[in-house]
Amino acid sequence: MSTLPKSVASPPPTSIEDVQARADSRRIPINKVGIKDVYHPVRVKDRSSGEQHTIANFNMYVALPHNFKGTHMSRFVELLHGNEREISVESFRDILAQMTEKLNAQTGHIEMEFPFFVMKKAPVSGVESLMNYQASLIGELHNGVSELWLKVVVAATSLCPCSKDISKYGAHNQRSHITIKAKVDGHMWLEELIDIAESEASCEVYGILKRADEKHVTERAYENPKFVEDIVRDVAVRMNNEARVRAYVVEAENFESIHNHSAYALIENDKDEVVGL
Template sequence: MEPARNTRPLVASIADVQASLDSRRIAIDKVGIKDIRHPVRVRDRARGEQHTIATFNMYVYLPHNFKGTHMSRFVEILNGHEEEISVASFQTMLGEMAERLESEAGHIEMRFPYFIKKQAPISGVASLLDYEVSFIGEVRDGEPKMYIEVVVPVTSLCPCSKEIAAYGAHNQRSHVTVRIRNRGFIWIEELIELIEREASCEIFGLLKRPDEKYVTERAYNNPKFVEDMVRDVAARLNQDDRVGAYVVEAENFESIHNHSAYALVERDKEVEAPTNAGRAHPAPG
């Protein structure tokens, strides 16, 4: 009997075009893949862990002498961690990406919806509310930096409108965004609760009529400009030793204007010292 033949085609050596030299002498600061979705598990204070779907952006620095990067390696790294993606494994994945793509710098963003069960303030009826959360990692020359970002919807009521109007005051839904570089463990829920306490009122997924009365009156008795919200949140972050650096942004989607009101406070505690009103300036040399 004639021996079985190997029917697999012989693969000739395939050129690696990405690794070829480039003569334009222009380095690329970020090159990689955007908007790839992947299932993940995130630590949840109430239930231990939460399953969700994250959208990833993954980039590396490309030196001027290389034509391109190996895009498939980004996907291989992501799939290599399957669903075991946490803050710890996220940092491991960041270093692995820079090593496998032979780059001195790398950047990963992992954005996902995070759900918290909240109880209405009077009736106690429970409902889920979703928040946008991001893990952001950067590594340069082997030194990683990790950030957590949350976008929290809240209610804000205008102090000026309340002061000048015979009755009522305009209010609106606002987004407060906080990005921190932490130097101690912080629950996602802790950041969200800190922000909600500094708004005119927090929002809920489901309210009964007694709850609507409460949140309306709560906002009316607690008016906040966009400037007030970023300053109040920044003051709380200044007091938390687990926070090494932060950016606080607030955007009010104005109900009586066709524009938004916006404010931002940024501080790096490790290189700056606080002065009046929570604002930061470089420490004297």
């Protein structure tokens, strides 16, 4: 009579070498190493309703010293999954600090880009509609000192001053993208940057317009013509007067309606360099 073999106990697990932790002999440090294009659901604080649900695209990097072969890529994703999903200016700084600590790095960098929505009322009818904007939080931490940048891309209307002056019948206009990237010291709502961009265009744009609204925005743009140069200068004036903004980059791109090219202008300013801080 045959008997079944006795069960054999599994051998104890052997330790697996961490290859990335090996020393590297080339003596070349890496400025940024990490992961790109990681999509993750988040809740972003806003000025009106408290928070909104959205999907963010993350780029996360740390600096790698010359003597380390690699970094631990999975820890970046673990950090996203381990954090509360509500993101604010303050919590974004905390995530940045956690990342550098978790990866044993002196320098860390996070970029978080996401669609951001604002409920707007049409100027005459008052009908409400959502407007979407492309927004980003960009943070960098170096030797315990963090910097935070807010960025928004805002669609607006621009009307050509030259066309208005030389034409008998109206003036050509176009959609403009106004981009503001601001290094902030203290709390600042994304909506505040959006407000600045929209108020310095020829006219803002809306999701829904009734006929009375269309008349209003057309005439508003006609009465407020601006070149791309005017737009970036006017926005720069506002940024210069904002104490919470320590540095900024302002861009305007007009998608021309009578040319096969875009008109473009950029202004950047670091206030701390100006005052010698």
